[in-house]
Amino acid sequence: MTYRVAKVIVDVPSRETDRPFDYLIPDEMQGWIEIGSRVGVPFGRRTVQGFVLSLHQESGMDPRRMKPVQELLDLMPPLPRDLVKLAEWMSRKYACSMISALQAMIPAALKGKAERYISVSGFEGEDEVEPEAEGSRAKDLFAIPTMLTGEEEEIVAYVKASGQVTMDHLSGRYPDRAGEIKGLIQRGILTESQMIKDKVRKKTVKTVVAVVSGEEAEEALKSFSGQARRQKEVLQFLLEVGAPLTLQEVLSTLRVTAGTVSKLTEKGFAVIEDVEVFRDPYQGRRFKSSEPLERTPEQEVVFGKVTEVLDDRSYGVFLLHGVTGSGKTEVYLQTIERCISLGRQAIVLVPEISLTPQMVERFKGRFGGKVAVMHSRLSTGERYDEWRKIREGRVQVAIGARSAVFAPFADLGLIVMDEEHETSYKQEETPKYHARDVAVMRARQHEAAVILGSATPSLESYHAARSRADDDFAPLLLEMKQRPSGSRLPGVHIVDMREELRDGNRSMFSRALHEGISSRLEKGEQTVLFLNRRGYSTFVMCRTCGYVAGCPECDISLTYHQKSNNLRCHYCGYAVPAPSVCPECGSEHIRYFGTGTQRVEGELAKLFPGIRVIRMDVDTTTEKGSHEKLLQAFREKKGDVLLGTQMVAKGLDFPDVTLVGVIAADTALNFPDFRSAEKTFQLLTQVAGRAGRHQLPGEVFIQTYMPEHYSIIHASGHDYGSFVREELNHRKTLHYPPYSRLILVTLSHEQLPLLLRMAENFAGDLRAKAQRLGWYGNLDRFAEEALDILGPVASPIPRIKNRYRFQCMVKYRGPLDAVQLVRETAAATLDNLRDASLQISIDVDPQMLM
Numbered sequence: 001m002t003y004r005v006a007k008v009i010v011d012v013p014s015r016e017t018d019r020p021f022d023y024l025i026p027d028e029m030q031g032w033i034e035i036g037s038r039v040g041v042p043f044g045r046r047t048v049q050g051f052v053l054s055l056h057q058e059s060g061m062d063p064r065r066m067k068p069v070q071e072l073l074d075l076m077p078p079l080p081r082d083l084v085k086l087a088e089w090m091s092r093k094y095a096c097s098m099i100s101a102l103q104a105m106i107p108a109a110l111k112g113k114a115e116r117y118i119s120v121s122g123f124e125g126e127d128e129v130e131p132e133a134e135g136s137r138a139k140d141l142f143a144i145p146t147m148l149t150g151e152e153e154e155i156v157a158y159v160k161a162s163g164q165v166t167m168d169h170l171s172g173r174y175p176d177r178a179g180e181i182k183g184l185i186q187r188g189i190l191t192e193s194q195m196i197k198d199k200v201r202k203k204t205v206k207t208v209v210a211v212v213s214g215e216e217a218e219e220a221l222k223s224f225s226g227q228a229r230r231q232k233e234v235l236q237f238l239l240e241v242g243a244p245l246t247l248q249e250v251l252s253t254l255r256v257t258a259g260t261v262s263k264l265t266e267k268g269f270a271v272i273e274d275v276e277v278f279r280d281p282y283q284g285r286r287f288k289s290s291e292p293l294e295r296t297p298e299q300e301v302v303f304g305k306v307t308e309v310l311d312d313r314s315y316g317v318f319l320l321h322g323v324t325g326s327g328k329t330e331v332y333l334q335t336i337e338r339c340i341s342l343g344r345q346a347i348v349l350v351p352e353i354s355l356t357p358q359m360v361e362r363f364k365g366r367f368g369g370k371v372a373v374m375h376s377r378l379s380t381g382e383r384y385d386e387w388r389k390i391r392e393g394r395v396q397v398a399i400g401a402r403s404a405v406f407a408p409f410a411d412l413g414l415i416v417m418d419e420e421h422e423t424s425y426k427q428e429e430t431p432k433y434h435a436r437d438v439a440v441m442r443a444r445q446h447e448a449a450v451i452l453g454s455a456t457p458s459l460e461s462y463h464a465a466r467s468r469a470d471d472d473f474a475p476l477l478l479e480m481k482q483r484p485s486g487s488r489l490p491g492v493h494i495v496d497m498r499e500e501l502r503d504g505n506r507s508m509f510s511r512a513l514h515e516g517i518s519s520r521l522e523k524g525e526q527t528v529l530f531l532n533r534r535g536y537s538t539f540v541m542c543r544t545c546g547y548v549a550g551c552p553e554c555d556i557s558l559t560y561h562q563k564s565n566n567l568r569c570h571y572c573g574y575a576v577p578a579p580s581v582c583p584e585c586g587s588e589h590i591r592y593f594g595t596g597t598q599r600v601e602g603e604l605a606k607l608f609p610g611i612r613v614i615r616m617d618v619d620t621t622t623e624k625g626s627h628e629k630l631l632q633a634f635r636e637k638k639g640d641v642l643l644g645t646q647m648v649a650k651g652l653d654f655p656d657v658t659l660v661g662v663i664a665a666d667t668a669l670n671f672p673d674f675r676s677a678e679k680t681f682q683l684l685t686q687v688a689g690r691a692g693r694h695q696l697p698g699e700v701f702i703q704t705y706m707p708e709h710y711s712i713i714h715a716s717g718h719d720y721g722s723f724v725r726e727e728l729n730h731r732k733t734l735h736y737p738p739y740s741r742l743i744l745v746t747l748s749h750e751q752l753p754l755l756l757r758m759a760e761n762f763a764g765d766l767r768a769k770a771q772r773l774g775w776y777g778n779l780d781r782f783a784e785e786a787l788d789i790l791g792p793v794a795s796p797i798p799r800i801k802n803r804y805r806f807q808c809m810v811k812y813r814g815p816l817d818a819v820q821l822v823r824e825t826a827a828a829t830l831d832n833l834r835d836a837s838l839q840i841s842i843d844v845d846p847q848m849l850m
């Protein structure tokens with residue numbers, strides 16, 4: 001079947017271009033171009049990158065008005081068909097453009113940009129001169145070089161010799177001849193064209209191979225004179241090894257120069273070749289290999305259920321609710337092993353890969369070279385190579401954060417999502433997708449299995465599993481309540497900090513926690529101290545007048561950075577040197593309220609002289625690999641205390657940790673977010689799970705000013721069930737998820753009055769539409785289909801980068817397509833105003849209500 005027309009999604013981010021455009025497929029691309037191919041196409045006066053959405057025999061458009069595809073950028077389409085389909089689904093579900101969905105699926109290295117190239121007209125390199133070009137204008141001109149000045153001639157000769165050069169290169173070589181170059185282009189002697197260029201290329205290394213064999217070798221070696229002793233050594237070495245060696249290896253092993261090797265190649269005894277290699281971020285690292293453990297009875301049940309679906313090649317989602325340390329990871333490893341043995345591939349999603357080095361170690365240890373790691377801290381090139389290993393079928397397992405859910409495996413069998421309740425699975429930028437929903441969708445496409453694992457499942461997943469009868473796609477709940485090590489869950493004590501204060505203890509450590517740390521120091525056991533990052537910002541405040549340093553562009557306080565001693569805005573990047581006197585009242589009593597962790601560290605040093613503290617927070621973990629190093633140091637017992645924020649809560653498994661302290665448990669509870677209680681419960685449960693995981697029993701102290709709060713009480717009792725029951729009741733009364741769904745619409749503009757009017761128009765419009773459809777106001781009436789609109793109100797951060805922000809919250813229930821309704825209404829609002837600076841952002845199922 002020959003296709004003449006390709007529908008292409010172009011990489012031009014605007015509302016008007018969010019649709020496929022038709023292009024002709026040139027003959028030479030027949031058979032090569034596929035759905036998912038990346039192409040360069042002319043668009044207006046530019047060349048842009050695009051993706052082929054579909055192929056057709058004809059188009060509704062007049063073929064004479066259609067332009068041809070200019071370039072095919074890869075031999076193998078970067079996007080398999082299922083991902084192209086998935087992008088269409090994402091664009092509907094999350095109200096995002098097709099191009100943003102497609103871009104989210106490929107590595108940054110493939111986000112090519114057009115580059116301008118110059119060539120001599122009619123010549124595209126020596127051997128590509130077409131006979132038809134004979135007698136063309138360019139040829140004629142060329143035949144009469146006198147028409148060119150000497151300088152022009154030099155430029156033309158250079159371009160001709162190079163075949164093709166980039167505009168940047170040419171102007172760099174002839175910096176003061178812009179006029180001549182432009183003139184040559186205008187007169188048609190030089191041609192300017194645009195081509196897409198990738199940010200990163202495949203990496204190659206220079207490799208040396210001997211090209212003489214057996215008997216020849218003897219002769220060859222004899223032929224070297226005394227002076228060529230080094231060359232002889234190299235050849236001997238190459239013959240001995242009998243396999244290609246990298247040039248680098250040869251040079252460093254024999255301590256010869258590159259000149260020696262190239263003499264050898266000149267004589268024809270060896271050749272140097274560029275060989276394509278994969279950049280390996282874990283090169284040289286050894287991972288302790290591990291064998292599958294004998295499954296506990298609980299693990300056996302879970303394993304059985306999942307492998308049944310795998311063996312059937314059918315679709316199935318499992319919610320694995322297992323207490324901390326119950327052996328969930330071992331279940332992931334064993335089900336993945338089965339998946340691989342069936343010839344299929346698996347994806348492992350973790351909340352933030354740089355925070356989970358232990359997880360990577362366990363997967364590399366079990367599956368070795370079969371694993372690709374999609375790490376946010378890899379270079380663009382390294383990430384591209386890991387991705388290529390997946391696309392080319394060289395690995396069977398991909399492990400990574402959120403975006404690894406798009407790993408382009410051909411026959412996906414299993415997706416594991418560890419800590420499925422984590423909010424980092426939701427992307428906060430466009431496309432604002434949730435990896436959990438994407439995982440489920442991919443599993444449906446591939447008839448694959450999904451395991452959502454957590455000690456504290458999200459209420460959404462848990463509720464869905466409980467109401468499975470209503471929904472075939474809902475997850476099946478599987479539980480693991482025991483720890484295989486036989487160790488008990490640690491005893492948790494709630495410490496009322498108000499009481500401490502009443503008794504005259506003004507320290508940030510309660511007497512009980514103080515006592516606990518002392519005794520661990522004596523026994524040589526370890527302590528983990530946890531501080532909730534939220535609520536402990538590092539702002540600068542004047543103690544005399546109360547002035548707080550804020551960003552002039554955004555309504556938010558600036559954050560102090562110790563290393564650079566300046567104040568920065570986390571939203572727009574604005575930075576100023578930290579003041580030494582108050583800019584308002586001139587007082588010297590202006591000081592920064594250091595990160596919580598720094599303050600705790602200071603206090604520890606005061607209370608326990610000589611204590612060794614390993615601090616893990618944003619300041620100590622900026623460098624690549626720093627997490628691993630800090631954790632390794634703690635494992636080797638080079639520290640008595642591991643002190644940190646959220647980072648220490650995840651996945652750590654140290655045998656000598658017997659005490660966990662939470663400095664202030666309630667800092668997150670006062671946040672204006674309906675998930676505050678849930679997040680607090682999850683965090684406390686996670687942190688508490690770090691203690692006493694092995695032989696030694698563990699103990700946990702939770703310090704709080706709200707000891708009666710149900711999230712704290714139930715976390716201390718390791719009682720997920722009771723917490724969920726109570727929390728679900730609240731959610732039901734207030735119509736919050738999982739009993740309704742949310743869409744957060746944020747409008748922004750520089751002018752406040754205009755913005756306010758537009759926000760009101762938008763909300764009014766939406767309300768009217770919902771009313772006509774009979775949905776509006778039914779939330780309280782328990783109708784099956786209901787929709788409500790709250791707002792507009794000023795956003796919690798009312799101004800960012802000098803743009804004011806207003807938001808509306810849409811709550812809805814039932815099978816109605818609220819996303820489409822909101823999207824249409826937003827489009828109408830934008831069309832009516834015709835003011836390009838009004839922005840409307842739509843966040844479906846928002847996690848952050850800022």
Ligand SMILES: Nc1ncnc2c1ncn2[C@@H]1O[C@H](COP(=O)(O)OP(=O)(O)OP(=O)(O)O)[C@@H](O)[C@H]1O
Nearest residue numbers: 293294295296324325326327328329330484651689
């Ligand atoms: N079947 C088993 N037999 C013996 N030991 C096991 C078994 N399964 C797991 N373990 C061990 O129990 C400990 C906890 O297991 P694992 O890390 O898999 O639990 P987890 O539920 O993923 O933990 P968390 O999510 O709390 O970090 C590990 O040290 C692991 O080696």
Ligand SMILES: [Zn+2]
Nearest residue numbers: 542545582585
């Ligand atoms: Zn002041």
Ligand SMILES: [Zn+2]
Nearest residue numbers: 551554569572
């Ligand atoms: Zn700012």
